[in-house]
Amino acid sequence: MDNRLVIVGGGQAGFALAAKLRALKDMRPVTLVADEASLPYQRPPLSKKYLTGELPLDRLTYRPHAWYDDNRIDLRLSTSVTAIDRDRRSVQLSDGALLDYDALVLATGAAPRRLPAAVGGDLEGVFTLRDYRDADRLGAAMQPGRTALIVGGGYIGLEAAAVARQRGLEVTLIEMADRILQRVAASATSDIVRDIHRARGVTLLEGTGLRALEGRDGRVVAADLSDGRRIAVDLVIVGIGVAANDGLARRAGLDTGNGIVVDAFGRTSDPAIYAAGDCAVLPFGDMLIRLESVQNAVDQAEAVAAILAGAAAPYVPKPWFWSDQYDVKLQIAGFGLGHDETVVRPGARDGSVSVWYYREGALIAVDAINDAKAYVVGKKMIEAGMTPPRAAIADPATDLKALLG
Template sequence: MAGRLVIVGAGQAAFAMAAKLRALKDERPILILGEEPVLPYQRPPLSKKYLLGEMEFDRLLFRPEAWYAENAVEIRLGVTVTRIDRAAKTVVLESGEAISYETLALVTGATPRRLPASAGGDLAGIYTMRSKADADRLAGEMQAGRRLLVIGGGYIGLEAAAVARKLGLEVTVIEMAPRILQRVAAPETARTMREIHEAEGVTIRENTGLRTLVGTDGHVSGAELSDGTVIPVDIVIAGIGVTANDRLAAEAGLETANGIVVDAFARTADPAIYAAGDCTVLPWKGQRIRLESVQNAIDQAEAAAAAMAGGSEPYEARPWFWSDQYEVKLQIAGFNLGYDETLVRPGLKPDSSSVWYFREGRLIACDAINDARAYVVAKRMIELGITPDKSLVRDPEADLKALLKA
């Protein structure tokens, strides 16, 4: 079909891109191709309220089915794209069907890493958390009194641990690094989050890896850890990171680097092909980064849509993230890459604090734990390029808004 935009992937970025084009009054034909058999939905609540049974799946949908027809967005679910033919400007489905495009957008997301079979990864009872199907499979296993092993002390693993404790499971988290959140947070933030989990009854073992899982009748029943101890296990959740879904791009000859390399307009080296979201590597402050976040999926997809519609504004990522664990809300402003100094600011409320990150004296990020005011002010400072007086940051009585004005 002439002028058609084909979007491969049906997650947050796909919906954001299509909705933005329609908001910009772009009338080109749009076709979304999704592997999952369900309409585009929010992923973050899957591992929290949905898994806890506090939210029905329909509430996770970005829009009901009628929205797509009303906005002339065709969507085909349960289909897999196996190949891109750049010369013919077609994508080929697993069925062999070739679909033509004028513009192609790859918003294929990322896939959780799985444990290798050599470590017992082929046993039943081992789960990852990414999709509705993952959550549905896991929900039947999350029963009070069962023993859960979480492999990986990043945000995904810790969020899973929090939900499991709420449901009454016995939870052990192992992290092979010296501390949890090693890659993504300062020691101060990690220590606070560890204390929160331990107070809830979670066992956290740092500097501890998995040697192998042990099975009984094909189902996981134990775990041999790197220190030689063996612990009984009924369920395992692997939170050991994700891999960008860049195979289609790589096989089509586009540049990849654990992600599809794009420019500031979300364009690949092929002017007819864009990419956005977790599957991309994008330019940011003179370097290439991957941002695995809902915020980036939305913002980058909307920037791509604007570029497709003739806009000339480059996308400048303004990272922010969040993590809900128990009744604790951790909000993260900025990107702490390369920080060389941190300051801790006690909050005015009990159990609230913030960690401020600096690089070469400049504020670059902030972790706010149950401290929304610190998060909002720090985020604004980072966006405006303001670095506050560090002595005032340390003082919980200092007015944060005054810091912003200063």
């Protein structure tokens, strides 16, 4: 054994871990196994500026190929890990090679949920968005004047709806739950975002599911909805959530449950194997959660790198997220799960507003819509364990920075 670290996954977490390890001057042998042919690249712009054509793929890559050579990182592209032998501490690669490891990090990410073939999910013209190839196919189909159906009112679906409208498509978005963003945001935030999309021409149908897609010659042409409507469509974008890529871990006998279960140090049930990013289920207060965000992928991966390099500090998540839709930036600090009260605060500029989440009297999250000050102040308060008076937050005349003391 040569103290080799094997990282499975070339996304944000896998790259961030390798880069941080080298920044910490840990020069152990590192092999990064990535199943795509491209150099590791940023994913969030795929549903935003890449899809609109504002950013080409070469602007999304984290580092050029020479960086991996210079940092002695053995980069295996177009390669996947097919099995883990925990007893021998080795992994089987898709090209037939075996790699021994001293430590193994699973940064396998998550994959979009697809519509079943029984309802037309395998028809041509039905898209999910995970990698640049998906975005390329979708971008080619987004022609002005066409009609798009978006299935799912979460952030991915809403971002796709925004891009489609910006590119001149007619857009209908359906959400089976009572409201958009129901799983991740308060009803006040849903109301604000709903108004933003309807004002830009999106037909937004909540409490409405998909019965089936209709095809002609293998291509989608119409959708039958749960409310009895039948609408003609040229393309369908599916945004019904993601599932953790935990199959490799399950087959290896690691603890899983909606992802790969890790402790505060990123360790799985096998102390030689770690997990980080969208595939990992981690402690957060008295809960186990999976945080689907670039910020968590980077922070958790860098924490694992520090632990591998000899640090003893546990990873404490400080969640924040963002979503770009049209000219609107939604920034989220904290984690609003379990909130029992919200306060809506008008911003200083037209179109700016924030939603403040409280649980048992304590501030736990802030959604800021085109309101950077509310986001920055709210994030600082949450990380410091501060709770501002609700009346002060509701009053637009209150100087938020003054509340920081």
